Amino acid sequence: MKRAKRDMTHRAYKLGYNQGVKGHNKETCPFFETDKRGQWMGGWRIGHAEYVAGYRSVSET
Numbered sequence: 328m329k330r331a332k333r334d335m336t337h338r339a340y341k342l343g344y345n346q347g348v349k350g351h352n353k354e355t356c357p358f359f360e361t362d363k364r365g366q367w368m369g370g371w372r373i374g375h376a377e378y379v380a381g382y383r384s385v386s387e388t
Contacts, residue, residue, distance in 0.1 A: 336366045339367040339370070342357075342367060343369065343374065344370035346370075347376075348376075349375065351387065353371050353375070
């Protein structure tokens with residue numbers, strides 16, 4: 328069975344969130360297209376806010 332293509336904007340959001348939670352800088356955004364970059368930044372903002380608030384993933388404990 329064939330798999331459906333992933334939605335790149337959703338993938339960009341998840342990648343940004345993961346980078347934010349790990350404490351990475353927002354300048355590490357790999358996207359240049361406006362819509363994908365915006366989604367990445369949105370995910371990064373939320374992930375970074377959780378990082379600052381003290382959230383740590385299971386792998387970091």
